[in-house]
Amino acid sequence: MMLGFLIFFIGLYGIVFNFKNFLVSMLCIEMTYLGCSFIFIVNSVYFFDPEGQIYCLVLIVLAAAEAALGLGLLITVFKLEKRIDFPIFAQVRG
Numbered sequence: 001m002m003l004g005f006l007i008f009f010i011g012l013y014g015i016v017f018n019f020k021n022f023l024v025s026m027l028c029i030e031m032t033y034l035g036c037s038f039i040f041i042v043n044s045v046y047f048f049d050p051e052g053q054i055y056c057l058v059l060i061v062l063a064a065a066e067a068a069l070g071l072g073l074l075i076t077v078f079k080l081e082k083r084i085d086f087p088i089f090a091q092v093r094g
Contacts, residue, residue, distance in 0.1 A: 001042055008035025022084050026070050033063040 011031030018024050037056045044052025078084055 001039065004035045004038035004042060006035075007038060008032050011035060022070075022074060026067065026074075029070075030063055030067065033059055033066075 008031070011028045011034070014028030014031065015025060018028060037059050040052040040056040040059070044050060044056070074084060
């Protein structure tokens, strides 16, 4: 359990204190998903309940969809500006 919380809080720390790099922000978001998934799996095994594993599977699908959208946005911004910064994303809001 503590490993899951540690992974989650490392990812949360990275999200809160990262202001420059989009890729690191996406990595930190994925780490928070990984921490939550790990906690669901540990609870599922401990309580002999497969519901936690189903939640973990749904969370993995959500993380994959988020990564696909984020990387698509990243590729679009890189094609337009030839660099990847957070200030560029303020112009993309449209």
